[in-house]
Amino acid sequence: MSSATTTAAPAAYAQAVQQARTIAEIARDRYADGVIRSALLTIAAHLDMAAVHLADDALMEATEALISAEQVIVEHPMTRFPALLGEYVLAPLEGRPFPMPHPLRTSRPEDAMRDTDVRNRLAQLHADPTGPTERPEQWLRAVLNTWQKHLRLVDSVRAMNARPCNQG
Numbered sequence: 001m002s003s004a005t006t007t008a009a010p011a012a013y014a015q016a017v018q019q020a021r022t023i024a025e026i027a028r029d030r031y032a033d034g035v036i037r038s039a040l041l042t043i044a045a046h047l048d049m050a051a052v053h054l055a056d057d058a059l060m061e062a063t064e065a066l067i068s069a070e071q072v073i074v075e076h077p078m079t080r081f082p083a084l085l086g087e088y089v090l091a092p093l094e095g096r097p098f099p100m101p102h103p104l105r106t107s108r109p110e111d112a113m114r115d116t117d118v119r120n121r122l123a124q125l126h127a128d129p130t131g132p133t134e135r136p137e138q139w140l141r142a143v144l145n146t147w148q149k150h151l152r153l154v155d156s157v158r159a160m161n162a163r164p165c166n167q168g
Helices: 010-029 034-055 059-075 086-094 109-127 136-162
Strands: none
Touching: 010 034, 010 059, 010 086, 010 136, 034 059, 034 086, 059 086, 109 136
């Protein structure tokens, strides 16, 4: 099977390779036990494979590896990665906007305020024109830490909304 390529500049491919490698490192650096640790290592392995394919200009194969990583994330939400993680890797090649979480539906004003703060921080990071190119590792760590905060809040709000006193 021949590899699909795009007309993206070599610098864009190099940036995508670096994004994949950095996210793989972040996955390996996250603390977790048991099944979640295994899921994080599997995500990292898929990202490493995406980086290899991107270095060879094999976009189709890289995309398949990213989809595999995203499937693991969906199956293991406690990894606390965004389900559309591959968008951060492919952004230099495709120029799509970065993924944003939807506002949470919560009955508690303090949770709504925390949600707004986290989403605003993520929007601020996404709007940084120099972060992804001049400080990619630092920028990605900040973005993924912000996503991690959001996903913890999602779990907290889900638990709070499920309480009988909040039904109705």
